[in-house]
Amino acid sequence: MESRKHIRSFVNQTWQLRYGAPVDDATNQIIWSFIVAVLSLGAWAGAVHSGSLPVTYGRKKALLFNNVVAIVAALIMLFSRTAQSFEMILLGRFLYGYNVGLGLSVHLMYLGECSPKKLRGVMTLTGSIFIGFGKVMGQIIGIKELMGTEEMWPYLLAISGVPAVLQFVTLLFFPETPRYLYIDKGDAEGSKKALQWLWQEDNLKLELDDMQKERESTQGEKAKTVKDVLTSRCVRWQLLTLIIPCAGVQLCGINALYFYAFDIFRESGVPEDQMHYLSIGLGATELITVTLCSFLIDRAGRKKLMGYGYLLMGVTMCALTVMLSIKDLNSWVPYVNIALIFCVICIYGLGPSGVSMALPADLFLQAWRPSAYVISGTVNWLCMFLVGMLFGYIVNGLGQFCFLIFVAYTILSAAFLIYFVPETKGKTMIEIMEDFNKLNFKNRAADTEKTDVDLATQF
Known part of the structure; x- marks a missing residue:
């Protein structure tokens, strides 16, 4: 400021x-x-x-x-x-x-x-x-x-x-x-050192064996390009699982929340010269919850933290939209809105904010990983640029109802992550790839099985 x-x-x-x-x-x-x-x-x-x-x-x-x-x-x-x-x-x-x-x-x-x-x-x-x-x-x-x-x-x-x-x-x-x-x-010796x-x-045998399997699975393959990642069927579901949460970091409404926070603080009677101290409180809340997420991510798993995180963010922002619409009915309503803002930031820090950063390392094998980071970074920064350019117009047009756009995105993201995405917690890269291949080649597997049945019937 x-x-x-x-x-x-x-x-x-x-x-x-x-x-x-x-x-x-x-x-x-x-x-x-x-x-x-x-x-x-x-x-x-x-x-x-x-x-x-x-x-x-x-x-x-x-x-x-x-x-x-x-x-x-x-x-x-x-x-x-x-x-x-x-x-x-x-x-x-x-x-x-x-x-x-x-x-x-x-x-x-x-x-x-x-x-x-x-x-x-x-x-x-x-x-x-x-x-x-x-x-x-x-x-x-x-x-x-x-x-x-x-x-x-x-x-x-x-x-x-x-x-x-x-x-x-x-x-x-x-x-x-x-x-x-x-x-x-x-360089096996350099890797071991x-x-x-x-x-x-x-005792590094398990890790070296895992890297050996991954190297054998990509033997002779060059590093994949962004076009390869976008067009290849074998990473289609990994790509969706990467893009939706990475876009969600900007499209989940967290920037809208920070924007509205100052208006809500002002309505609650907070002096103008004290606003920056409350902004420090918001930032500290996000830091504390992201730190807590580091203790939960390998226990609860990525899928639950992201999926249920987006779901709870959507529900809380629905409640916030309702309370902002009735803020003039009673003097205590702005204080409820302050509490809801801190709730959304807590949920964001515990789930979507931190977990999305772990996704490219979790979802993609070595040959695909650098291009996956290009895509995740591009999605994140372009979404940030678009939100920065368009958000003022959205707020002017919709007021507090602008949160409903973000609610729709968070609910849809939650449904996708909870119902379709496999968990990656505690799995090797090869195990994760096998889980996603069941989704990437689902129809092909069904066609193969049907063909085998037809052939068996003919004989």
């Missing part, structure tokens, strides 16, 4: 310095909107490259390169005020977006390929946990008492370069992923 005011003021000062007149409100709004939206475009570009870079250079080198991008972005943002250039903010935001889009996919790929199957869900969920942690930290350090000031906003924009430096340095001591070394490069370093165990 504070940094937005200071950046828009900087844009106005820069414009006046160049052209001798202040920027008009419409132009300032367009520049600010593009500063916000360019992050999504950069993230999409990063997601597209998340399929080729980790295949060509390996997961570790792709992450190292990605951290260099973040460090460059931080430096550009840091010196934007000195150079009197708001275009540097745009460029820095685009590079930050690229860093997020590429890094999120490759980071999850790295974790998924380094983890034992019993910890695969927990490890991939750390991505969601640290995203939630980053949101809360950004909200905290962005308050006016800390870095949300006229003097400090360039440092606030550049602070994301600090974790990039830390990750770059620490990654130098980590090995390449064992599955990449064994399955993609055929990486496993021993990561797991600190000597």
Whole structure:
């Protein structure tokens, strides 16, 4: 909130310095909107490259390169005020977006390929946990008492370069992923050494056997392209299981909820200068529940957490829509609405938010996985861009009834996940593939069985 005011003021000062007149409100709004939206475009570009870079250079080198991008972005943002250039903010935001889009996919790929199957869900969920942690930290350090000031906003924009430096340095001591070394490069000895370093165990026969089976099943296959994933029948149900929840992260209504939260807080009598503290509370709630999800994901399973999570989100948002429609009937109704907002955020953190990040590592074999991450990243960031562009018009047209659009999506997603998708908890990649093949080739199996019966009858 504070940094937005200071950046828009900087844009106005820069414009006046160049052209001798202040920027008009419409132009300032367009520049600010593009500063916000360019992050999504950069993230999409990063997601597209998340399929080729980790295949060509390996997961570790792709992450190292990605951290260099973040460090460059931080430096550009840091010196934007000195150079009197708001275009540097745009460029820095685009590079930050690229860093997020590429890094999120490759980071999850790295974790998924380094983890034992019993910890695969927990490890991939750390991505969601640290995203939630980053949101809360950004909200905290962005308050006016800390870095949300006229003097400090360039440092606030550049602070994301600090974790990039830390990750770059620490990654130098980590090995390449064992599955990449064994399955993609055929380096059995290097894979074994990486496993021993990561797991600190000597008995690795089961994991090496699993990788051997996966390598044999994809022997001679090149890494699949995005077109292969989109058109191949053998991963059709995996693709549906990936796209629906990944789109749901943006289309489940969580951004609408954050938008409406401030209006509801205001109606409840919360002072305007206290709003940012409540926004920290919302972010902290999401962080706590995503962290709790990490303890549940390998016990309850992905299917239940996502399916019933979407179902409960839909039901709670239905109740919220009703309560928003009668908010003027009684003074206690806004407080009920606040409670419902926190309920939806809790459900979102416990299920859909975290579990969706574990899906590409769970659903796809090695040859298909990089392109699966491209698709999941593309769906996520394009949906985010569309929601950002269209949501204002939807709210203006429908008011609180805009939640009903998200309710329909969450209910349909819940039905699909609960009734059609097999569980992946505690299974090897080959076992997961066999489960999905029963769906991918269901009709073909039925046709084969019918043919066998007909032939048997004839003889």
